[in-house]
Amino acid sequence: MLEFWLFVLATAGIYTIFSLGLLVQFGIAGLPNFGNGAFMAISAYAMAISVVNGLPMWAAAPVGIGAAVLFGLLLAIPTVRLRSDYLAVATIAAGEIVRYLALNLQELTGGAAGTVNLLGPGIAADYNSSWLRFQSGVRGLISNLVGQRVPSDVAFIAILWPVALLLLAAVWYMVRSPWGRTLRAIREDETAVAALGKDVFAYKLQAFSVGAALAGVAGLFFAWQVSSFSPDDFRPTLTFYAFVIVILGGKTNVWAVPVGAVLFAGIFAGTRFLDFWPLSVFASGDRAYLRLVLVGLGLIVLVIWRPQGIFGNRREDALET
Amino acid sequence: MKPKDAILSASHVGMRFKGLVAVDDVSLAVARGSITALIGPNGAGKTTLFNCLSGFLPGAAGSVVFDGRRIDGLPPHRRSRAGLVRTFQIPRIFHRLTLIENMLVADRAQPGDALFGCFMRRGATLARTRAATEQARDLLALLSIERLADDYAGTLSGGQRKLLELGRVLMTDPKMILLDEPMAGVNPALGGKLLERVEHLRQERGITFLFVEHDMEMVMRVSDRVVVLDQGRVIADGPPDTIRADLRVIDAYLGRADLGASA
Amino acid sequence: MLDQLLQLVFNGLVTGSIFAIGAIGASLVWGVLRIGNFAHGDYMALGAFTTFTANVLLGLPLVVSALLGVAATSLFAVLAHQLVLKPMRGRGLTSVFIVTVGLAFVIRNTLFLVFGSGARRFDIDQAEVYVVGPIRMSPGQAITIVCALIAIGLVGWLLSSTNIGRSMRAVAENSDLAAVTGVDTDGLATITWLITGALAGLAGICLGLVQGTFDASFGAYTLFLIFTAVVLGGIGSAYGALGGGLALGLVMEVSTWDGFAGGLDPRYKLILAFIALILMLLVRPEGLFGKARIV
Numbered sequence: 001m002l003e004f005w006l007f008v009l010a011t012a013g014i015y016t017i018f019s020l021g022l023l024v025q026f027g028i029a030g031l032p033n034f035g036n037g038a039f040m041a042i043s044a045y046a047m048a049i050s051v052v053n054g055l056p057m058w059a060a061a062p063v064g065i066g067a068a069v070l071f072g073l074l075l076a077i078p079t080v081r082l083r084s085d086y087l088a089v090a091t092i093a094a095g096e097i098v099r100y101l102a103l104n105l106q107e108l109t110g111g112a113a114g115t116v117n118l119l120g121p122g123i124a125a126d127y128n129s130s131w132l133r134f135q136s137g138v139r140g141l142i143s144n145l146v147g148q149r150v151p152s153d154v155a156f157i158a159i160l161w162p163v164a165l166l167l168l169a170a171v172w173y174m175v176r177s178p179w180g181r182t183l184r185a186i187r188e189d190e191t192a193v194a195a196l197g198k199d200v201f202a203y204k205l206q207a208f209s210v211g212a213a214l215a216g217v218a219g220l221f222f223a224w225q226v227s228s229f230s231p232d233d234f235r236p237t238l239t240f241y242a243f244v245i246v247i248l249g250g251k252t253n254v255w256a257v258p259v260g261a262v263l264f265a266g267i268f269a270g271t272r273f274l275d276f277w278p279l280s281v282f283a284s285g286d287r288a289y290l291r292l293v294l295v296g297l298g299l300i301v302l303v304i305w306r307p308q309g310i311f312g313n314r315r316e317d318a319l320e321t
Numbered sequence: 322m323k324p325k326d327a328i329l330s331a332s333h334v335g336m337r338f339k340g341l342v343a344v345d346d347v348s349l350a351v352a353r354g355s356i357t358a359l360i361g362p363n364g365a366g367k368t369t370l371f372n373c374l375s376g377f378l379p380g381a382a383g384s385v386v387f388d389g390r391r392i393d394g395l396p397p398h399r400r401s402r403a404g405l406v407r408t409f410q411i412p413r414i415f416h417r418l419t420l421i422e423n424m425l426v427a428d429r430a431q432p433g434d435a436l437f438g439c440f441m442r443r444g445a446t447l448a449r450t451r452a453a454t455e456q457a458r459d460l461l462a463l464l465s466i467e468r469l470a471d472d473y474a475g476t477l478s479g480g481q482r483k484l485l486e487l488g489r490v491l492m493t494d495p496k497m498i499l500l501d502e503p504m505a506g507v508n509p510a511l512g513g514k515l516l517e518r519v520e521h522l523r524q525e526r527g528i529t530f531l532f533v534e535h536d537m538e539m540v541m542r543v544s545d546r547v548v549v550l551d552q553g554r555v556i557a558d559g560p561p562d563t564i565r566a567d568l569r570v571i572d573a574y575l576g577r578a579d580l581g582a583s584a
Numbered sequence: 585m586l587d588q589l590l591q592l593v594f595n596g597l598v599t600g601s602i603f604a605i606g607a608i609g610a611s612l613v614w615g616v617l618r619i620g621n622f623a624h625g626d627y628m629a630l631g632a633f634t635t636f637t638a639n640v641l642l643g644l645p646l647v648v649s650a651l652l653g654v655a656a657t658s659l660f661a662v663l664a665h666q667l668v669l670k671p672m673r674g675r676g677l678t679s680v681f682i683v684t685v686g687l688a689f690v691i692r693n694t695l696f697l698v699f700g701s702g703a704r705r706f707d708i709d710q711a712e713v714y715v716v717g718p719i720r721m722s723p724g725q726a727i728t729i730v731c732a733l734i735a736i737g738l739v740g741w742l743l744s745s746t747n748i749g750r751s752m753r754a755v756a757e758n759s760d761l762a763a764v765t766g767v768d769t770d771g772l773a774t775i776t777w778l779i780t781g782a783l784a785g786l787a788g789i790c791l792g793l794v795q796g797t798f799d800a801s802f803g804a805y806t807l808f809l810i811f812t813a814v815v816l817g818g819i820g821s822a823y824g825a826l827g828g829g830l831a832l833g834l835v836m837e838v839s840t841w842d843g844f845a846g847g848l849d850p851r852y853k854l855i856l857a858f859i860a861l862i863l864m865l866l867v868r869p870e871g872l873f874g875k876a877r878i879v
Contacts, residue, residue: 088681197427
């Protein structure tokens with residue numbers, strides 16, 4: 001059971017950071033970016049490739065985030081002016097381009113086999129050892145503090161969650177700052193914002209980049225948590241999950257993101273680890289499908305009948321145009 | 322009019338959509354501190370001309386000089402920054418922002434409006450928010466909608482939306498305002514107050530107004546000058562009394578009896 | 585080498601026909617009802633799996649099974665419209681899109697739960713080959729060509745010669761105008777889904793036949809190619825979707841021709857299609873053949 005909750009917390013922490021980015025882009029600025037998972041992938045790959053090529057981990061991490069932001073700008077500059085349904089389709093397509101490139105550029109990424117092949121097949125590439133050293137240092141510290149040996153996942157969570165909460169507080173402050181207000185105004189009517197003298201395009205790029213940077217941070221933690229990852233870890237479903245979390249919280253509610261993330265990760269892990277009726281009816285291999293059916297139903301039900309999310313107020317959303 | 326007296330002068334402005342000429346070689350100078358009305362039958366090109374002046378129709382022909390600067394070719398937000406701010410025929414308000422928030426979006430002196438500005442210039446941001454909120458409340462009071470200040474703008478009636486939009490424009494501290502049918506949907510009592518307000522703003526702050534309006538009574542009462550547009554061309558231009566007497570205008574506009582018939 | 589080219593052109597026309605059949609429906613829904621339907625690929629899979637059930641599990645003849653599959657998908661599309669999409673009327677484009685994402689998840693993974701993750705195939709002799717001149721043709725390809733001709737003929741007749749078809753085109757071109765002139769938008773939506781579902785089901789069956797084997801996600805993999813065809817032809821234009829689908833199928837196959845600078849590595853075919861999709865959305869959302877509209 002402890003293993004279950006540690007898994008839930010680790011997953012939820014990563015999802016919290018990732019979904020915060022989507023909240024800024026989609027909930028606040030009204031830009032439905034369905035390719036946000038690609039930014040996570042780019043950051044993870046850029047970091048891993050940098051480390052394998054000799055960069056220290058703490059220098060490689062900003063490289064990863066920088067790469068995600070750069071790609072974010074590259075995608076945003078042509079697309080943020082698009083109508084929202086076109087933007088949705090264009091961003092999924094862009095995310096898929098990234099994934100297919102990662103699959104096919106084997107010399108760079110290790111291809112379908114994953115980052116273990118970063119240095120070519122036959123050599124086990126390792127980008128993770130300095131992180132693991134750092135993590136075991138933290139683990140030792142915590143173990144001393146509580147007086148017993150804790151699992152290494154505890155150390156991971158103890159590093160991840162303070163970062164997640166710090167970013168959460170920062171995003172919360174930014175969203176209710178004048179900058180966030182202008183983004184919300186753009187979401188409502190960008191023509192009017194331009195008429196008032198604000199550079200709508202620049203604001204959209206900023207929102208997109210902030211989202212990409214947060215996805216980049218999430219990508220780093222994801223890469224550190226696993227020791228090898230592959231392009232298939234960044235399927236479009238990853239971004240859809242974040243949409244579920246953001247919508248669960250009512251699209252603009254920053255503090256609802258970690259709650260949604262824990263809830264989501266609980267359902268996610270529950271269908272994997274737990275084994276009681278009615279779950280026991282399904283073979284363990286089928287539970288992944290069951291989970292996705294539930295995610296789909298959840299999305300439909302939420303968007304149709306509770307667009308304000310589980311905490312939101314109905315009144316505001318009735319004014320959606 | 323000598324160029325130095327004109328805050329806005331447009332020369333040979335033209336716009337066509339797929340062969341259809343919407344604005345045809347319009348030249349127009351607006352004196353600083355004046356109130357000018359733009360009238361004409363539906364489809365005469367009034368709103369299109371507004372769009373050309375405010376930059377919402379890129380690709381318009383001709384040149385526009387505002388406050389001594391060429392502004393044609395500038396994107397809408399840059400023209401607005403220059404002090405030429407417009408409203409819309411159908412008010413464009415931010416539905417899921419409160420009235421106060423709607424007003425604050427228009428504040429241009431807010432350092433927290435920049436990315437990370439709320440962190441880097443925290444004190445200045447908070448101070449400016451306080452000052453701007455006060456200013457916004459005063460303006461809302463002036464427009465008689467201050468009791469709705471904390472409601473979502475999406476709950477306002479059509480006339481109230483017009484007022485909010487005007488308030489928002491005033492928050493930008495403009496030099497010249499383009500008003501697209503300011504009186505449509507506003508109740509007459511409030512309309513009267515609005516007129517007083519426009520005259521007051523002109524006198525007090527020297528704001529120049531150019532407005533499109535169907536309400537002839539309002540046009541004749543407040544404007545110093547009336548420009549008549551028909552089929553994309555200026556067909557008459559002069560003081561209200563002269564225009565009233567102008568037969569061409571009667572033919573083009575009053576004679577068709579669609580005066581104020583629709584938006 | 586020329587024989588290879590002819591064969592590729594033929595293959596391209598076959599896959600292109602499938603894209604076209606899928607794209608016509610997706611385009612109508614997007615243009616007429618303003619729904620970018622993310623579940624469209626899964627409607628195709630639904631068509632293939634209902635046909636599979638009738639054909640393989642119940643042992644019915646393929647033609648009968650296919651008709652059942654088309655009917656079932658069509659009905660499902662109408663049902664989904666009534667239950668899930670109609671309540672979304674008046675909501676933002678993004679909200680509607682997200683609901684279709686949810687729908688896609690439900691359909692795809694329910695199919696996985698019911699039919700498992702293994703590859704399925706119709707009861708048809710895959711090894712058989714018809715040789716027509718220089719071209720070798722599988723039974724699946726032959727059936728696809730016949731189906732495409734029938735389906736496209738029917739849709740063409742429907743859109744050009746019936747009131748409902750003319751209304752659809754009117755709405756696709758200008759929904760405000762159509763509302764003013766009194767088009768029954770509710771009835772129109774139902775019929776649009778009826779047609780779209782049937783076409784998607786048919787496209788799924790044909791794709792299953794041509795590929796030989798399929799699993800529950802094979803429709804979803806095709807979705808972006810369908811979207812590319814839709815956007816190439818101009819969103820809302822049925823004839824455009826037809827042209828866009830055929831063009832996409834041809835380009836994707838012929839680009840691998842040896843005579844074409846050694847041929848494009850097939851791995852990059854999908855990436856190219858995605859880039860084409862994004863570029864089209866950016867530059868000409870009205871499609872290759874469409875005329876620009878004032879927005």
